[in-house]
Amino acid sequence: MKTKKFLVITIVLLVATVVSLAIYFNSGSTSAKVSDSSLFSEYISAYTSGMISKKSSISVKLTESTASQIKKDGIDLNALFDFSPSISGKAVWVDDQTIEFKPDEDLKSATHYIIDFKLGKLLQVGDEYKTFTFDFFTIKQNFDVSVDETRTINKSTYGLQKTSGTIILADYEPIENVQKIVKAFKDDKQVNVKITAAGENKYSFEIDSITRTNSASTLKIKWDGSPIDVENTGEISVQIPPLDQFIYMSYKIYDFPEQSVQLQFSDPIEGNQLLNGLITISNEEDLRFIIDDNLIKIYPSKQLKGEYNLTISEGIQNTKGTKITESQSFTIVFEDLKPQVRLVGKGVILPHSQDGLVLPFEAVNLKAVDVRVIKIYENNITQFLQINKLEGNSELRRVGKIVYQGTVQLDQTPNTNLSKWNRFTLDLNKLMLAEPGAIYRVSIGFRKQHSVYPCSDEDSNENASASSQQNEKGIESSFEYFDDQTEYSYWNYYEDGYYENYWENRNNPCKKSYYNTQKSVSQNIIASDIGVIAKKGNDGSLTVFVANILTAKPMNNVEVEIYDYPQQVIAKGVTDGSGKVSFTKLDKPYVVIAKSGKQRGYLKLSDGTSLSLSAFEVSGSSVIDGLKGFIYGERGVWRPGDSLYLTFILEENGEPVPNNVPIVFEFKNPDNQLIKRIVQKKNASGFYQYNIKTDENTVTGNYTANVIVGAATFDKKIKIETIKPNRLKIKFDFGLKKLVKNQDISGDMEVKWLHGAIAKNLKTSVELTMSPITTKFDRYQDFVFDDPTKKYSPSLEIVYEGTLDDNGKTKVKAKIDAGEMASGFLKATFITKVFEKGGDFSIDQFTIPYYPYSSFIGLKLPKGDKTRGMLLTDTTHQIEMVIVDSDGKLISNSHQVEMFFYKIEWKWWWDQSE
Template identity: 45%
Template sequence: MIDSLIREKRETSVTLKWDGDDAGIDMKGSRELKIPALGDFKVMNAVVMEGEEQYISVRFSDPLLPNQNLDGLIRLSANNNEMRSVIDKNEIRVYPTTHLTGTFTLTVSQGIQNILSYKMPRNFETQVTFADILPAVKMLGNGVIIPNTEQLILPFEAVSLKAVDVTIVRIYENNVDQFLQVNNLSESNELKRVGRPVIKKTIRLDNDAALDLRKTNRFALDLSKIMKAEPGAIYNVKFTFKKAYSMYRCNNDTMPASELEELKEETEDNWDDNNQNEYSYWDYYEEGYEDYDWQERDNPCSNSYYTSDKFVSRNVLASDLGIIAKMGTDGEMFFAVTDLRTTEPMSGIELQVLDYQKQIVAKAKTDNDGWAKVKPSRKPYMLIAKNGSQRGYLRLDDGSSLSLSRFDVSGEVVQKGLKGFIYGERGVWRPGDSIFAMFILDDRAAPLPKNHPISFELYNPQGQLYKRLLQNTSMNGFYSFHTSTNPDAPTGTWNAKVKVGGATFTKTIRIETVQPNRLKINLDFGVPYVKKSQGLKATLHSNWLTGATASNLRATVEASYSAATTTFPKFGDYVFDDPSRKFYSENEKIFEGELDENGNAQINANPEVGENAPGMLNANFVTKVYEPGGNYSVDRFTIPYHPFDNYIGIRTPKGDRERGMLLT
């Protein structure tokens, strides 16, 4: 994008040059761009845009008047002149009602108005060419399992094609475990080792004469009509196409009718060969297509376009079994099996856990809730679920597990089959206080001997062992440890450790010199936020916790400011903060004096702060009221602070759903 070009009173031009020598690219050239004069309202260019929907982009020299009536002002020399137009700034997008191919004349009539209601003085006429969309086929969705109903529907999309070839390879049930050694359920490597083709036929897409095949259309292939699904088998369905099926215009090529005849089933010889190489896309070429040219790979008029990267495939498993598997750090596995059609739990499902060598390492059956637990004797690799003739498959290796990076999976780790938790009767202790610590032990996974000793150790903030206690009796798994610190013990964070059966559990113990407030303090501004232009005006009130008035006591109020996010309820999508500014503030004393006989004081201050703020601030106040003996009570209070009377926000485009990034 080139900006800051100035339109002058007469037409000017700018020359754009490029040279790829510095980047090692053998390409250079130049182009002259016209800049229209001020007041010269005209069409700059008209370009055909091909994609999911065809349209013509007509760009003008001035922004256009929104909501103006364009009926009859834009015409196309096609059989059907019905079009839909959309105005966007200085662009009009013209959408034909039918898919067009070929060259047509576009006429933009005078009378179209710019944003100042000035009409374009002259007609504009040019030739536009609509090209065919490249032939393509696409699978819809990304699932493998289809519930076992009367129909096995596989949806797909195709464009610029009269037909597609469908090849179905059956992966036999007794070979699925071998197939999953090198594939997940959606992959199709080394099919020749585990399956054979059962169907290869041509599917006609032009049976409906009213269907415009040059546009993207959705079709559905009912697999149950062309084959009988074997229970437990996985089917690889592949869609391919040939140049003869293409509707892309190439020098008036026509497609012989014989090319659309149904193909015979693939010969067995190709699959009985013990050659280690898998079949490739060359198997789908017509004779004479071996002359592949990489530079013609995107040209539908060349044989080189019709290669495997244009074809799609999908594995299909007809099953009602939905399986969830979880494994803990102790190696125990949990399975849940539900009916994909009704989501109801399925009981009595036979589960077999296999290792990588396809040997059974655990068996189980689901209970009435569809659950089952097993502990495999070796590392599991896959699961086979059986319900009559139906089968369900799931790989259990580490690489197939779902990522947990977006979930909070923190927590206590089970140590050697033991779970433990330490807690105290409060959160903070003073030096010299008694400490009543409790420890809860869960040893059901690895039972300890009766009266097994448990060690409790208390460490001071310097990491020195302060006290050790032993306990071998409990009440239903609750162990009590009673200890205390000396009155002159150091304050800070102490650590309690409980050791049992080779496992260690820890908890921090806070020893602090705590002096509670004896005065209640209230700093009231009377408003939900403060503006700099209005100053800081507040009422300070204090009274003793007993209810008596805190008369004539000395008080101080200090203020500091910190950056906050500027938001307004009606403009949640806008950013009002300046990311280029950094804000820092020091404490400032805004009041020092005595309360009156009713315990009140008025605060009036006009701080010089916020000129370099990125946006809204938080005003933080620390208020101290001193007792006659010198001790004081303290209160902290925060209120939004607006250093500006007005804000300007920018609404940025949203990024992608997963990371919030803007992709280009």
């Protein structure tokens, strides 16, 4: 019996030991294997650690002193890395200190890698330092699918709807794999799902043109993660109500950027109705409503928490005037806000105040925050601006260092309700000695121990050890590794290594997965009252304006220095009484520094930082050889037989034109034949008049007036047309500066006889023709945005036919769609005709640019060889690419781009006649 008892105990102990070991290894603990990084701090300053993407490279950054001792030639860098499990790839130097191993293929997801870095093969070290062992984990792939909203496409019949949603992945996945995850079915018939990239590891999907009929139907959105080796399946059902039913559909509660409730209805909501009293949330008053298509967004006047009763009363109307016939009431729950911090402003320049250098921020459900301040030294600003804007954060280690790191308590003020958003101020003067002229990057983060979010006792006990580990690791656990945070994303550190169920719990403040470096916020600030504006000309001129930010008054006697990209001063000047200083013939100015006492103002002059001039016509006119010229006439169109009275104005901004240089005027017909040539001497006024008489048999068309001043030529198109005069005055436009695809547009037309009487009950029509124009954006003049593989064929179509009412008015509605064959921008020309009773008509037309796409890809080819401008074969050429919106602004979200390369053959002896 004793023997049996001993065996049982032995087996139990053995099983317990095996289970313990399994738990030990699955938890990611590697303390027996991984080197103590502090012992290698003399040689290694940073290395890949924590949880990384499967797309990441593996890097080791040596200290400056170590890197300076190494002779880089002849070293087999691949031999420095020993991976378990093995990884094939190539190691390279990416800078003087960093060795990066680039895998040939993506790393395996949810895998623990251990690396032996052979430091002893780089330089002579003691035996205990020859191998540095470190580890990291790759993210376990997973994803979430959510339906955002369903909107009505066809506003007139409600017959078509569009459902959109979001797919968020834990790690990178090619879009072609993501497209296999989600499928949609309407009444068991598969429908098309369009998936596009919407950000890092984030994709948007759309199910377009969902037919809404007279009977109810169901749209099922199903997902299956097997194409990306993830065990995740499920479905969401979206109800499509009958056409004759106007009903409430669903609601969502949002906490960010401000608390709101979003109600979704089956039809578009009439925008001009008052909703007060029709929609209520318990006894809350002063609710704010926003109607957005078929959505109603409700914003409470104060932060709500707990259960509330939401009532939707009968009487709410759709755009056709149909009302909801039944009231509904249901309970909604406003949960506690998750622990968060956010910045109040986005600017970099912080003017001086009586309170000193103070940075406001807001926090919720936090009793303390961690603060880190990195100082970018004044003498390093030009280096910093080589790769950054003022708000940038790349390669900070090269130009600055940490000057403060500590914890700031937020619970020192009595009666502060920390469960709501509260504004706090960070007095940087109390944390450090602020130096005028330096830029400070202030980061604010938090750890689990700082949270006051209510959690169950079970969750609190579960996370006690995590908080303890965070405390041991200190403030560093709140922030990114102090280095380039954009290019080297693998430095990012997730607390406690690889969390079990990290993905599932990432949004749960009661779980340790919630607290990581991605929750921190950062902002660059510089203490200064100096505001700098610069205007750069194509002729190398630069005008700098300096003003006081607090008073907006010009600042005189401010020293202004202009630097080029290699950080050399290329010009200096001092502002005058109007705060202005001008420079000429500058060779590629890059940075402006304004100095007034100890204060500094900085302005980067690279093309990507210039302000967009597309919204308003303020870009000015081009200057040719220092000359500005303008030709104008007394009208816009002339008839055959009319006399033309043209005037040319010349302004000399640079070197004056010599007096012996003639001012030559040339007038050419549409066939480019010279009709008249007038040569005049230069005069003091700069005004030159030209009178030209045409006869009744003059050819109609576009004539050209040229004025030649030395090497500069100025021209203007002169229209001579046979015109039958209008008898009606047509007032009509859409009030838009541009048109976009599938846009519903409307405009009011008003017609009167030229003698002022109202034109009643006349027939009218609006025709549309579209023609291609070159796609150009001011900031990207060297980029080509037009697709040469597409050719748009113009056509004339009638977009409106109707009759004026008794007041000579009518409402014109139209929908514009040019299809998918436009190579880029199109010019939409609307031709309006109003017909008299006798058959004659008056005509008017106007043009509006049409943007057939929401985004445009531009390519900039490198310059060819000097002799012929050709791109030579067997040579690597770098092509620049930008993605901009219709305003010419860069789109920061990631995009999946397909590129096609065509080989074009041309034989001059065969194709020269084509």
